[in-house]
Amino acid sequence: MKKILTILMALTLALSLSVPAYAESDYDTPIEITWMIPTQQSISLGESVPTQILLEKFNIQVNWIELNPVDQHPEKLNLLLASQQLPDVVSWVDKDFAARYGDEGAFLEITPYLASNFPNLSVVVNEESSAYYSAYTLDDQLWYIPIWERTSGPNWGWSINKEAFEEVGYPVESLNTFADYKAALEALKAAYPDSYPLAARASEYDISNFLSSFIIPFTKGMANYSVMGFDYEQKTWSVAANISGYKEALMYINELYTEGLLDPEFLTCDMNTLILMLANDQAFATVDYVGGLSGVGDVQSQVNDVLYPIEWPSPSVDEESIMGTKAIALGSTGTVLSANIMDDPEKFERVCAMLDYMYSDEWYDILYNNSDILTDDGTTYVEGYYVDSDNLRDLYIPWALYACFQDDPLRVDVEPGTAWSDFSIKWGNEWTDRLVDNIIMPFDTDTQTEINDLTNSVQDYWSANVMQFVIGRTDFSEWDTFVEGLMNAGGTQLEQIYNDFYQELYGD
Amino acid sequence: MLKKHRNKNLGRAKLLYIMLLFPVVWYILICYVPMFGIAIAFQKYSVYKGVFGSEWVGLQNFRKFLNDAYFWQVLRNTFLLGFFNLLINFPLPIILALMFNELSSGPYKRVTQTISYLPYFVSTVALVSIITSILSPSRGVVNAIIESLGGTPISFMLEPDWFRPIYILLSAWRGTGWGTIIYLAAMAGINPELYQVAEIDGAGRFRRIWNITLPSIAPTITILFLLAIPGILGADFETVLLLQKPLTLNVSDVMATYVYRRGLQDQKFDYATAVSLTFSIISMLIIFVSNTIARRKGDVSLW
Numbered sequence: 001m002k003k004i005l006t007i008l009m010a011l012t013l014a015l016s017l018s019v020p021a022y023a024e025s026d027y028d029t030p031i032e033i034t035w036m037i038p039t040q041q042s043i044s045l046g047e048s049v050p051t052q053i054l055l056e057k058f059n060i061q062v063n064w065i066e067l068n069p070v071d072q073h074p075e076k077l078n079l080l081l082a083s084q085q086l087p088d089v090v091s092w093v094d095k096d097f098a099a100r101y102g103d104e105g106a107f108l109e110i111t112p113y114l115a116s117n118f119p120n121l122s123v124v125v126n127e128e129s130s131a132y133y134s135a136y137t138l139d140d141q142l143w144y145i146p147i148w149e150r151t152s153g154p155n156w157g158w159s160i161n162k163e164a165f166e167e168v169g170y171p172v173e174s175l176n177t178f179a180d181y182k183a184a185l186e187a188l189k190a191a192y193p194d195s196y197p198l199a200a201r202a203s204e205y206d207i208s209n210f211l212s213s214f215i216i217p218f219t220k221g222m223a224n225y226s227v228m229g230f231d232y233e234q235k236t237w238s239v240a241a242n243i244s245g246y247k248e249a250l251m252y253i254n255e256l257y258t259e260g261l262l263d264p265e266f267l268t269c270d271m272n273t274l275i276l277m278l279a280n281d282q283a284f285a286t287v288d289y290v291g292g293l294s295g296v297g298d299v300q301s302q303v304n305d306v307l308y309p310i311e312w313p314s315p316s317v318d319e320e321s322i323m324g325t326k327a328i329a330l331g332s333t334g335t336v337l338s339a340n341i342m343d344d345p346e347k348f349e350r351v352c353a354m355l356d357y358m359y360s361d362e363w364y365d366i367l368y369n370n371s372d373i374l375t376d377d378g379t380t381y382v383e384g385y386y387v388d389s390d391n392l393r394d395l396y397i398p399w400a401l402y403a404c405f406q407d408d409p410l411r412v413d414v415e416p417g418t419a420w421s422d423f424s425i426k427w428g429n430e431w432t433d434r435l436v437d438n439i440i441m442p443f444d445t446d447t448q449t450e451i452n453d454l455t456n457s458v459q460d461y462w463s464a465n466v467m468q469f470v471i472g473r474t475d476f477s478e479w480d481t482f483v484e485g486l487m488n489a490g491g492t493q494l495e496q497i498y499n500d501f502y503q504e505l506y507g508d
Numbered sequence: 509m510l511k512k513h514r515n516k517n518l519g520r521a522k523l524l525y526i527m528l529l530f531p532v533v534w535y536i537l538i539c540y541v542p543m544f545g546i547a548i549a550f551q552k553y554s555v556y557k558g559v560f561g562s563e564w565v566g567l568q569n570f571r572k573f574l575n576d577a578y579f580w581q582v583l584r585n586t587f588l589l590g591f592f593n594l595l596i597n598f599p600l601p602i603i604l605a606l607m608f609n610e611l612s613s614g615p616y617k618r619v620t621q622t623i624s625y626l627p628y629f630v631s632t633v634a635l636v637s638i639i640t641s642i643l644s645p646s647r648g649v650v651n652a653i654i655e656s657l658g659g660t661p662i663s664f665m666l667e668p669d670w671f672r673p674i675y676i677l678l679s680a681w682r683g684t685g686w687g688t689i690i691y692l693a694a695m696a697g698i699n700p701e702l703y704q705v706a707e708i709d710g711a712g713r714f715r716r717i718w719n720i721t722l723p724s725i726a727p728t729i730t731i732l733f734l735l736a737i738p739g740i741l742g743a744d745f746e747t748v749l750l751l752q753k754p755l756t757l758n759v760s761d762v763m764a765t766y767v768y769r770r771g772l773q774d775q776k777f778d779y780a781t782a783v784s785l786t787f788s789i790i791s792m793l794i795i796f797v798s799n800t801i802a803r804r805k806g807d808v809s810l811w
Contacts, residue, residue: 464754
């Protein structure tokens with residue numbers, strides 16, 4: 001008897017050890033789905049710990065279609081739409097795309113099922129009511145399951161060689177305004193005459209991102225790289241180049257360029273060249289994508305760990321002004337369900353339950369508070385997040401699962417106490433009094449198409465002419481002619497459309 | 509009798525016709541059947557609804573780009589780039605082939621020819637990277653020479669005036685060696701006795717080239733020229749896209765990059781198809797006219 005009991009207990013123990021902690025499935029019958037999701041993983045998404053927990057909980061087997069989010073994903077999605085063989089679930093779709101093809105019958109409208117099948121998401125939508133139109137269409141239709149960005153901040157910012165700046169008498173604390181930065185760059189140029197203190201790699205990223213890092217603070221958040229900007233004082237929309245501070249931003253960059261403070265080859269510079277310049281004291285600062293996964297944080301070790309990310313707020317016109325707009329908490333992209341999923345009610349119910357679960361606090365803990373990688377002070381430390389051991393990061397915090405549902409990038413930190421960690425923690429979390437609300441303009445499909453056509457024309461003209469001012473080929477005395485050209489290219493019609501719509505939706 | 513004769517020929521050539529069947533079927537399936545997609549140019553196309561389900565809008569897409577002031581600039585850029593490219597890069601392989609033909613057979617000739625072919629096999633991305641490095645104002649060899657001669661470095665890649673020369677230079681570097689192959693093959697077919705007789709008559713090297721070699725390969729030159737002419741409106745997309753910079757957009761934005769941007773990036777497939785169709789029709793007209801002129805002026809034409 002004792003022997004039998006011992007064997008039974010041993011078997012029970014062995015069985016319990018073989019089953020992961022959360023793996024008690026709520027469902028007996030497995031189902032199979034196809035899920036198209038953007039990933040930048042070094043291992044298959046299915047091998048990640050949170051993924052396994054999720055799929056075991058709901059007893060779902062997934063045929064993954066994993067694609068690079070930048071080019072492969074949209075191309076493949078178009079092919080699948082054309083072939084009418086959509087996967088059951090497609091993540092990383094923007095609202096306009098979802099609404100357009102949802103209207104045509106490709107995707108399932110979520111609105112009728114929100115309360116019944118998505119209780120967690122319903123709570124989120126209610127909490128983020130100010131972002132209603134970022135997820136809903138003007139006709140109050142919800143065509144996708146929107147991303148919930150719990151925290152957010154600027155993706156682009158200044159990174160400097162802290163030691164070099166201190167060497168010339170400009171410690172980090174002294175760098176607040178653009179005037180401070182220029183003075184520091186001038187001091188660096190004097191100390192290192194063969195250098196170009198500020199470098200950038202505009203050949204790899206659209207020049208718009210580089211310019212936005214100046215335009216946004218100079219216009220006090222009224223404009224960025226987009227064609228249109230919103231004057232929150234006048235409550236009017238106008239072509240961005242017309243907004244106060246836009247020209248001044250370009251003039252500032254022009255000064256840096258003509259005085260030899262900005263690398264004259266920044267328009268053709270790539271990451272490898274940038275790394276060499278930063279590592280060899282040929283440059284001491286850059287304005288770049290600060291995040292991991294192809295940002296300067298990723299290449300820290302390659303520049304001999306000299307880079308120090310400037311915390312938010314980065315340089316501004318003065319120390320009090322508005323720095324930009326708050327991120328929209330809901331719906332920059334989302335997940336759609338194929339309309340065909342309704343052919344299998346059980347599959348539909350299960351998938352909804354799974355996707356809704358990903359907005360719960362329990363899922364948040366699984367993703368962001370995994371005890372295997374939690375530090376003593378409660379932060380998530382993924383060793384070598386930026387540089388080494390991609391596998392470890394992808395194993396515990398797969399980008400696709402947090403970037404497509406409950407997105408809290410501030411939880412995904414590097415080693416606590418490092419400059420990058422400090423940056424991540426403060427990234428958009430503090431100084432929110434220097435941000436204004438984003439104005440959401442939920443145009444209908446036809447209006448959006450008209451806007452896109454006009455924007456393309458204006459954008460073409462802008463792209464061909466704006467850099468002429470920056471490098472001094474066109475004098476700023478011809479700025480009005482440039483703005484007139486933008487208006488003639490479609491800016492006038494755009495202003496009309498935007499202001500009419502704004503008045504109709506938000507007017508007194 | 510005639511039918512019997514024809515059937516006999518058919519029987520003899522049965523295997524040849526079977527061999528011909530596969531490329532013909534391939535052409536029909538890959539090149540001709542998809543042509544029905546031209547209908548997209550006349551639709552408000554939806555990827556989901558497809559060609560048979562999308563709404564017909566007639567010439568709306570054509571009207572859109574004909575009324576777009578920027579389109580005419582793109583057309584001008586395309587034509588100028590293609591014209592100058594043809595003007596400079598068409599004769600170069602002929603000249604190089606003539607030079608190779610004058611070399612006596614041996615390892616030097618073989619090595620030189622092989623080296624001339626090599627750039628053709630290098631990827632466009634690598635070639636553009638190389639030329640960017642060579643022309644770099646601070647790190648490039650060209651500007652180093654300019655500086656050593658007392659000049660000011662030039663940002664070649666950012667100057668609109670330099671875009672076309674760089675594109676033509678890159679095309680020449682890449683395609684000249686490869687282009688000599690067909691001409692050398694044509695020259696190999698020239699009767700060597702002609703050269704011997706000319707030499708006896710006292711003709712020098714250049715006289716022999718002018719009076720024997722060139723006339724002998726004239727049909728080849730004509731055919732290749734007729735095939736090259738439509739390329740005036742078809743710049744090499746990859747090269748242009750890689751060389752293109754915001755500062756050179758006024759000059760470098762050609763039809764291929766315009767269609768790529770508006771069609772693929774902005775997902776305006778209907779608009780892009782309308783633009784491409786228009787350019788294809790223009791190219792077809794050009795080749796028809798050229799062929800007619802060639803047929804009337806000489807014995808050589810494509811058809």
